Structures are given as C-alpha cells and as structure tokens.
Amino acid sequence: LASAYGIAVTGTMIVDTVLAFIIIQALWQWTKATSVTFLSTFLAIDLLFFSSNSLKIPTGGWLPLVVATVLFLILTTWIKGRRLLSEYMDERKTLFEDLEEKISGKLARVEGTAIYLTRSLHGVPQVLLHNLEHNHVLHERIIVLSIVTTNEPYVDEAHLVKIRSFGENRNFYRVKLYYGFKQNADVRRALELCVQEGLDFDPKNASFFIGSEQVSFRNKSPMPKWRRGLFRFLFHNSSSAIDFFKIPVDQVVELGIRIEL
Numbered sequence: 001l002a003s004a005y006g007i008a009v010t011g012t013m014i015v016d017t018v019l020a021f022i023i024i025q026a027l028w029q030w031t032k033a034t035s036v037t038f039l040s041t042f043l044a045i046d047l048l049f050f051s052s053n054s055l056k057i058p059t060g061g062w063l064p065l066v067v068a069t070v071l072f073l074i075l076t077t078w079i080k081g082r083r084l085l086s087e088y089m090d091e092r093k094t095l096f097e098d099l100e101e102k103i104s105g106k107l108a109r110v111e112g113t114a115i116y117l118t119r120s121l122h123g124v125p126q127v128l129l130h131n132l133e134h135n136h137v138l139h140e141r142i143i144v145l146s147i148v149t150t151n152e153p154y155v156d157e158a159h160l161v162k163i164r165s166f167g168e169n170r171n172f173y174r175v176k177l178y179y180g181f182k183q184n185a186d187v188r189r190a191l192e193l194c195v196q197e198g199l200d201f202d203p204k205n206a207s208f209f210i211g212s213e214q215v216s217f218r219n220k221s222p223m224p225k226w227r228r229g230l231f232r233f234l235f236h237n238s239s240s241a242i243d244f245f246k247i248p249v250d251q252v253v254e255l256g257i258r259i260e261l
Helices: 002-026 033-059 062-091 096-103 126-135 185-196 225-238
Strands: 110-118 136-151 161-166 172-179 207-216 252-260
Touching: 002 033, 002 062, 033 062, 062 225, 062 252, 126 136, 126 207, 126 252, 136 185, 136 252, 161 185, 172 185, 207 225
Parallel strands: 110 136, 110 207, 136 172, 207 252
Antiparallel strands: 161 172
16 A cells, blocks of 8 residues: 555646646746746656655556556546547537528427527537427427536526527527536526526426437547447446436436437
C-alpha cells in the first residue's frame, strides 16, 4: 500500500499541475511566458518526486497506474463516442423551415402537445422525424426541448428558460433550459416556468417523445474496433433521460432509433 500511495500522490500532483496550467491559460488568460514558467517550475518538482517513487512500481506502485489507465481509456472512449454521435446527428440535421415544407397539408393533426427531447440545440430532432415517418401524425403544438449545462454553478429561475417559436402558425417551439453544472435538471418545474412565460399548454397532459437509441458501427468507423464494444456497453448502461431529468413516466413515449457510427 505504501508503494501504491506514493505513486498515486505524486501522479496526482503532476495531473493537478497540468490542469492548473490549462486554467491559467484558458480562464485567467495569463501571458504565455508566465504560464510556461509556472508549468515548468512546478512540473519539474512533481516529476522529481514521481521519479523518486518510480522505484516502487514493481512492489505495488503499478496498481494506481493500471487503475488510472483503465479510467482514462473509459473516459476517452465515452468522449470520442459522444462526439461521433453528435456528428452523426449534425449530418442528418433538418431545419424547421424545411420540415414545414415537407409536411404542409400531408399529415393528420391531432390535439395536444408533443415534447421532443434532444441533445442538439439546432434543427429538428431525429425522434420527431422518426415519429412522422412511421405514424404520419403531428400534434397541434410541438415543443423541442434541449437542456444546456452552463459553466456557472447555478442559474436563477429568471434565466432558466428561453423560448423561440417557429412556423407559419407559430405552433413549433424551441425551448432551451439552462442549468448550472451543480444543479439537477427538473423538467416538470421548468415546464411550469414555460407556462408562466406565456407558452400556452398543460404540462400534465403533454406527451414526451424520447429516442431509444441503438448504436452500431460501420466497418470503416473512425472508432477503433477495440473501443466499439466498450462504448456500446457504456452507452447501453448510461442513465435514462426519464430518470435523470425527472420526467413523468406515464407521459413518455419511447421510439427506437438505430444509429450507425
């Protein structure tokens, strides 16, 4: 344990120094010369401590290195996979203006409000297109809901909701909910704020449409083969949007969507 502890502590010191360098460059905007001086000074000290502890690697110091490597691979695999997923969605993005031209007079309209959750902040969500393709109906009021995490720890309720309307009859709405990184999103409360902002609908009678995405990979996918299974496992076991955003379960409609990255 003593060997593992020494490697873990000195390795953490190196990581902290690098992260501090990123912060003073990106956020504090120190000059390049000052930032490099800071990095080189503290990194030299940290590397000295780490190298002196490297003799302990064969006697137990390997454990934190293995754990760190595994966690690093998991995190980078998730980040790369999510980036590919975002690129996939962007490539197939449809604008609301184009959607109106396609559906004008061709679809049955039904009463009520449909709320479509999407990660994308622009365009029509895939789950909406999927619903139109298979069910050929459109609710009288469509709300596309996106949740944005800001760089601030908290966002006041006065600045939490932004609403924009689209369409000839103004029956399409883009709603963005802004939360701080220390806040938990509560969609039900946010929709009540939307009503207070003038959006005319009853949140208790609205239907939430959520895409149940199944991820597969092309043979020429930019994701390395050894990472594909790991990302599928992580994606399959990620938190449900229904639970995470506190969406009423009895108002949810899930549509299966197959995504090939």
